[in-house]
Amino acid sequence: xxxxxxxxxxxxxxxxxxxxxxxxxxxxxxxxxxxxxxxxxxxxxxxxxxxxxxxxxxxxxxxxxxxxxxxxxxxxxxxxxxxxxxxxxxxxxxxxxxxxxxxxxxxxxxxxxxxxxxxxxxxxxxxxxxxxxxxxxxxxxxxxxxxxxxxxxxxxxxxxxxxxxxxxxxxxxxxxxxxxxxxxxxxxxxxxxxxxxxxxxxxxxxxxxxxxxxxxxxxxxxxxxxxxxxxxxxxxxxxxxxxxxxxxxxxxxxxxxxxxxxxxxxxxxxxxxxxxxxxxxxxxxxxxxxxxxxxxxxxxxxxxxxxxxxxxxxxxxxxxxxxxxxxxxxxxx
Numbered sequence: 001x002x003x004x005x006x007x008x009x010x011x012x013x014x015x016x017x018x019x020x021x022x023x024x025x026x027x028x029x030x031x032x033x034x035x036x037x038x039x040x041x042x043x044x045x046x047x048x049x050x051x052x053x054x055x056x057x058x059x060x061x062x063x064x065x066x067x068x069x070x071x072x073x074x075x076x077x078x079x080x081x082x083x084x085x086x087x088x089x090x091x092x093x094x095x096x097x098x099x100x101x102x103x104x105x106x107x108x109x110x111x112x113x114x115x116x117x118x119x120x121x122x123x124x125x126x127x128x129x130x131x132x133x134x135x136x137x138x139x140x141x142x143x144x145x146x147x148x149x150x151x152x153x154x155x156x157x158x159x160x161x162x163x164x165x166x167x168x169x170x171x172x173x174x175x176x177x178x179x180x181x182x183x184x185x186x187x188x189x190x191x192x193x194x195x196x197x198x199x200x201x202x203x204x205x206x207x208x209x210x211x212x213x214x215x216x217x218x219x220x221x222x223x224x225x226x227x228x229x230x231x232x233x234x235x236x237x238x239x240x241x242x243x244x245x246x247x248x249x250x251x252x253x254x255x256x257x258x259x260x261x262x263x264x265x266x267x268x269x270x271x272x273x274x275x276x277x278x279x280x281x282x283x284x285x286x287x288x289x290x291x292x293x294x295x296x297x298x299x300x301x302x303x304x305x306x307x308x309x310x311x312x313x314x315x316x317x318x319x320x321x322x323x324x325x326x327x328x329x330x331x332x333x
Contacts, residue, residue, distance in 0.1 A: 002027040002314035003073070005047055007034055007055040008080070014056075019307035027314045034059045044070040054078040054310045063087065068095055076313040080306050082106060083241070084322055085214045093324030100309050100320045104159065105302040106293035110265075111163035113292035114209050114239035117263035118168075120286055121207070121235040122147050127283030140282055145206075145233075148172040153205035155179075155198070155221055156212025157188035160239065164209055165193050176201045179212075202229035210238040210245060224249040230259060238264040239292060254279050261285070265292045 004027055008014040011033035015023075023029050032046055036058065043061035047053055051073055053061075060079065061067060068074070068091075076098045079087070082105070089099050120126045123144040130136035152168045154161045157177040165175045165188070177193040178201045179185050185195045198221075202208065208230065212221055222236065223246040230236070230253075238245050242264055253259045255275050263286040269276040279285040312319045 002051045003049055004029045004052045004054060004310060004314055005050040006031045006310070007038070007046070007053070007059040007061075009033065009035055009056065009059065014080070014303065015307040015310070016303055019304070019311070023307070023311050023314065027311075037061050040064070040067050040070075043067055047071050047074065049073050052076045052078065052310065052313050054080070054306065056080040057086075063092070065091070068092075068097070076100065076318060078306070078309050078313055080302060083213065085216055085241075089322050089324045098313070098318055099322045100313060100318055101322060102302060102305045102309065103320055105305045106295075106298045107159040107163055109295040109298045110160050110239055110292045111167060111211075113265065113288070114160070114164050114211060114237055115167050117237045117239065117265070117286065117288065118147065118152070118207055118209065118235065121237065121261040121263050124283055126286050130283065136281060136283065147207070150174070150206040151176060151204050152207045152209060153178060153201035154193070155201070155208065155210045156240065157184050157193060157195070158211070158213070161209075161211040162188055162191055162193065164211060164239075165191070173207075176204060198226065199229055202226060205230065205234060208234060208236045210236070210240050212240055212244055214241045214243055220244055220246040220249075222246060222250070224252075227253045227259070232258050233260045235259070235261045235263070238262070240265075242266045242268045251275060251279070254284050263288070266290050 006014055012020060012031045038046060038061050044067060053074060074097055078100045080102060082101055082103055084101050087099060092099050124142045127136055127140060128142050131140060149172055151174045153176045154165050155178045157179045168175050175193055177188045177195045178198050189195050210221060221244050227249055236259060247268055250262050254262060261284045265288045267287050267289050269280055269285050269287060271277045271280050309320055
């Protein structure tokens with residue numbers, strides 16, 4: 001019988017009721033409701049004798065060497081998330097602790113959100129809404145562009161990137177794909193996505209969508225040199241982590257008029273900063289506050305996947321296990 005501790009804001013409601021009942025037939029399942037991550041002392045107390053820790057990102061303890069020393073029974077971590085670059089999979093593996101994530105639960109939602117950001121940049125819809133409410137200067141231009149027949153470069157053609165490519169082609173856009181992973185390139189090519197080098201994609205793109213994954217310590221995919229390849233009317237949309245695009249470099253490119261707009265699914269531009277505040281007021285920067293995954297269907301799907309992944313780990317047949325030494329390549333989600 002496995003000893004499972006689930007940390008989350010929703011408590012028992014994190015899993016479907018039927019799944020809770022089924023897991024409890026075979027295992028010791030305990031829920032702990034937290035609004036934020038516990039400190040080391042609280043985490044050590046809450047997880048005493050736990051075999052499996054299942055947690056959302058916001059409630060996940062910092063799994064330091066010192067905390068892990070205090071959790072000798074822990075053998076599996078199940079994370080209610082897709083990205084896991086904030087966890088040291090090698091450190092866990094060295095201690096015999098496996099890590100599982102939910103790689104598919106938000107794919108469609110994030111791809112749709114990336115498309116929504118592209119539409120917002122093209123139509124200036126966010127700025128039109130602000131101006132209608134008196135939150136933007138009356139003389140700010142609402143002039144946009146049509147997307148049909150324009151070229152979209154998708155950087156990172158994993159699950160999210162290929163789904164976005166399908167959606168964009170449905171609008172009549174030409175799509176170019178970029179990925180450093182040979183397997184991802186082959187799979188995307190088999191789906192009819194034209195794969196090219198990063199420089200070739202940036203040189204030809206009207207819109208660039210970043211849907212790549214991140215790895216600790218890596219440089220941004222789009223820095224100053226890469227942004228110089230883009231035309232002055234290009235939009236950049238970042239549906240991955242903010243670190244994938246150099247904020248200082250893209251701020252300068254926007255301020256200098258070398259790019260038309262930037263959208264990012266996070267809050268990383270400061271309205272109090274004179275330059276960043278002006279770009280926000282002009283609608284040339286759009287921030288969507290890490291909301292891409294926040295959908296009714298994703299929450300329902302995620303609860304089911306969370307339950308299945310927890311049960312599989314407890315039953316000794318784990319699924320969705322992250323390779324210890326394999327930094328993610330190809331997609332964020």
